[in-house]
Amino acid sequence: MKKPRFVPINSKVNVIIILALVVGIGSISFYLTTEITTTIDELLADNLNQQSEILFAAIENFMIPGEAKLAVNFFETMVRSSADYSISLFRRNGKVAFSDETTIKQVIENAPAIASMFDTMAERITTKESVNEAYFQTAVGAPPLSVFFEEKTEDGATYFRAYKPLINLPKCTGCHGTDHTVRGVIDIRDDISGSRRQQLIAAYSAGGFFVGMVFLLAFILTGFMRKTVIKPIKIVGEVCAKVTDGQFDQRVTIKNNDEIGRLGNTVNKMVEGLHERFELSKYVSASTIGSLRDSKDGQVVSITMLFSDIRGFTAYSERNSPDKVVENLNRVLNVQTEIILANGGDIDKYVGDEIVAMFTGEDQCERACRSAIEIQKTFRENGGKSFDGLRLGVGINTGEVILGMIGSKKRADYTFIGDNVNTASRLCSAAQPGEILIADTTYAKTGAIFRVDGPFRLKAKGKDLYVKVYKLAGMKE
Amino acid sequence: MKPGAWILLITALLFVAGCTGKTPANLVPADYSLWASTVDAPLVYEIPGHTMDIRKIYINETGTRLEVRETGGEVFHEYPEGTIILKENYRAQESDRPAMLTAMIKARKDPRARGGWIWVAKDTAAGEERIFSDEFCFTCHQNANEQHPYGDGNRNGDFRDFVFYPWNPPDGE
Numbered sequence: 001m002k003k004p005r006f007v008p009i010n011s012k013v014n015v016i017i018i019l020a021l022v023v024g025i026g027s028i029s030f031y032l033t034t035e036i037t038t039t040i041d042e043l044l045a046d047n048l049n050q051q052s053e054i055l056f057a058a059i060e061n062f063m064i065p066g067e068a069k070l071a072v073n074f075f076e077t078m079v080r081s082s083a084d085y086s087i088s089l090f091r092r093n094g095k096v097a098f099s100d101e102t103t104i105k106q107v108i109e110n111a112p113a114i115a116s117m118f119d120t121m122a123e124r125i126t127t128k129e130s131v132n133e134a135y136f137q138t139a140v141g142a143p144p145l146s147v148f149f150e151e152k153t154e155d156g157a158t159y160f161r162a163y164k165p166l167i168n169l170p171k172c173t174g175c176h177g178t179d180h181t182v183r184g185v186i187d188i189r190d191d192i193s194g195s196r197r198q199q200l201i202a203a204y205s206a207g208g209f210f211v212g213m214v215f216l217l218a219f220i221l222t223g224f225m226r227k228t229v230i231k232p233i234k235i236v237g238e239v240c241a242k243v244t245d246g247q248f249d250q251r252v253t254i255k256n257n258d259e260i261g262r263l264g265n266t267v268n269k270m271v272e273g274l275h276e277r278f279e280l281s282k283y284v285s286a287s288t289i290g291s292l293r294d295s296k297d298g299q300v301v302s303i304t305m306l307f308s309d310i311r312g313f314t315a316y317s318e319r320n321s322p323d324k325v326v327e328n329l330n331r332v333l334n335v336q337t338e339i340i341l342a343n344g345g346d347i348d349k350y351v352g353d354e355i356v357a358m359f360t361g362e363d364q365c366e367r368a369c370r371s372a373i374e375i376q377k378t379f380r381e382n383g384g385k386s387f388d389g390l391r392l393g394v395g396i397n398t399g400e401v402i403l404g405m406i407g408s409k410k411r412a413d414y415t416f417i418g419d420n421v422n423t424a425s426r427l428c429s430a431a432q433p434g435e436i437l438i439a440d441t442t443y444a445k446t447g448a449i450f451r452v453d454g455p456f457r458l459k460a461k462g463k464d465l466y467v468k469v470y471k472l473a474g475m476k477e
Numbered sequence: 478m479k480p481g482a483w484i485l486l487i488t489a490l491l492f493v494a495g496c497t498g499k500t501p502a503n504l505v506p507a508d509y510s511l512w513a514s515t516v517d518a519p520l521v522y523e524i525p526g527h528t529m530d531i532r533k534i535y536i537n538e539t540g541t542r543l544e545v546r547e548t549g550g551e552v553f554h555e556y557p558e559g560t561i562i563l564k565e566n567y568r569a570q571e572s573d574r575p576a577m578l579t580a581m582i583k584a585r586k587d588p589r590a591r592g593g594w595i596w597v598a599k600d601t602a603a604g605e606e607r608i609f610s611d612e613f614c615f616t617c618h619q620n621a622n623e624q625h626p627y628g629d630g631n632r633n634g635d636f637r638d639f640v641f642y643p644w645n646p647p648d649g650e
Binding site (some may be wrong): 056145173174 | 523526613
């Protein structure tokens with residue numbers, strides 16, 4: 001499986017913080033800006049609608065037979081009232097109302113009785129207002145609907161415009177006829193360029209403020225996260241890495257009194273525990289540690305056992321001071337231990353001046369024999385002076401033993417027992433100083449590699465039968 | 478699928494469901510032809526909004542419990558909640574089926590109501606109903622509350638609750 005690419009937690013935290021800020025503050029800013037703009041538009045629409053309602057009511061009331069002049073004057077005034085605000089009235093065909101006498105003629109036609117009430121119109125609306133055809137058709141359509149829309153002119157001005165249909169009410173039909181539903185359209189146009197500009201400025205300001213806030217908050221939050229989380233975690237990681245390299249004196253120094261601080265304390269306790277276990281492992285065989293790790297029960301296995309014992313050590317210890325005895329004994333045991341470990345063996349135990357070692361796995365016999373040869377060679381160097389003249393006897397046997405955790409609940413060893421163990425011990429006892437005796441089972445696996453003398457018959461203690469043994473002389477050329 | 482993805486999916490579905498909106502309610506009853514009529518004969522004259530359509534007007538039983546009261550010398554008509562006044566609109570005299578049904582439904586607190594009435598039109602061919610919450614129907618029917626050219630013309634300018642042809646119980650009731 002492909003290993004995921006390493007991404008520093010610092011980068012992840014930065015990305016999350018910036019994303020959260022952009023989404024959070026951004027959505028709020030966008031929502032508020034949109035809401036404000038929508039509210040302004042709705043207010044404008046409401047305002048124009050109210051104005052159109054008032055106009056509608058006004059028109060209804062001053063449309064008195066023969067008094068169209070009132071309406072003309074009213075719209076003349078309204079059209080000229082302001083440069084950025086205008087009110088117009090259109091006929092349903094899109095033509096400006098009161099621009100000619102078409103309506104008067106229709107009224108006279110529909111109600112000849114009131115013809116004499118009309119005067120010639122002295123003034124007429126002469127503006128050239130035009131309609132937005134699509135919206136206008138909605139206003140005069142079936143059903144007629146009020147329309148509010150925004151319009152941009154070529155000179156860049158923005159207008160908010162309302163088309164309100166002027167319904168041909170029942171009371172109007174007497175003069176205006178019944179063949180149409182809409183008499184015209186009231187058009188109110190309000191220049192909102194300034195308002196739009198302000199909205200734009202507000203939107204840009206909100207955007208700028210938003211960007212500034214994102215950077216500021218990102219800076220603050222990132223710094224906070226770095227100081228309170230990332231940096232302490234890096235410290236913990238560095239300590240763990242050094243402990244992995246065997247530097248057990250390393251400790252996490254985090255002063256935070258929070259979860260990270262507790263993590264640091266826990267890691268420190270863990271390092272202390274590891275250090276203790278590491279030191280203890282020096283006094284326990286590798287097989288014992290392996291057994292504890294794997295929780296193995298007793299089992300029958302084939303191993304090669306190496307027993308090594310100092311000849312005449314009792315007399316030596318009586319001749320020399322205890323300090324010297326311990327010093328030399330430790331040197332002897334240490335040298336042998338190094339050689340055995342170097343050849344893949346495991347020290348099972350030290351019994352006084354005796355070493356009990358075991359070899360497992362492939363070529364276990366060869367490695368055991370090689371260890372014994374190297375040990376005797378070392379002790380022969382300098383005429384045996386290096387070790388105060390001490391000499392060793394070594395016995396090696398290969399065979400099945402019972403391997404398991406043996407002892408009490410309070411104190412136990414992972415060791416091996418069985419007749420083959422006794423045989424190995426007997427061979428060690430029988431070996432003369434500087435000699436290596438190997439059993440025939442070991443010889444059977446190593447005869448092609450090592451030179452031996454023998455076989456000899458050995459009557460070992462506690463054994464009724466003779467044991468066939470060989471003296472290991474060295475490597476074959 | 479991860480829990481987060483499920484939450485996202487359910488939220489999206491709820492959002493979409495919320496956006497689809499509700500199908501308009503069926504406001505115009507099918508059995509209106511069994512109701513009483515507010516006019517003695519079909520209306521055949523032209524009026525704005527209904528043009529030359531021939532019109533028959535019905536009122537449900539609730540509407541016949543119209544309250545008429547006089548306050549300060551002015552007369553007020555008030556139709557009870559749930560009143561439905563329905564107008565059949567025939568395109569031609571010989572049509573056996575109205576092209577459109579237009580109805581006013583008394584529902585004072587309904588946000589779609591104007592003047593206390595919901596104004597609704599049903600296209601009988603398509604079977605679709607449309608509610609008019611803007612001024613179209615409402616503005617025209619406002620004239621019913623003052624003198625107008627239809628029916629008895631409301632010569633006294635009574636408040637007729639937006640109804641041009643108010644319910645008059647048949648003789649003897």
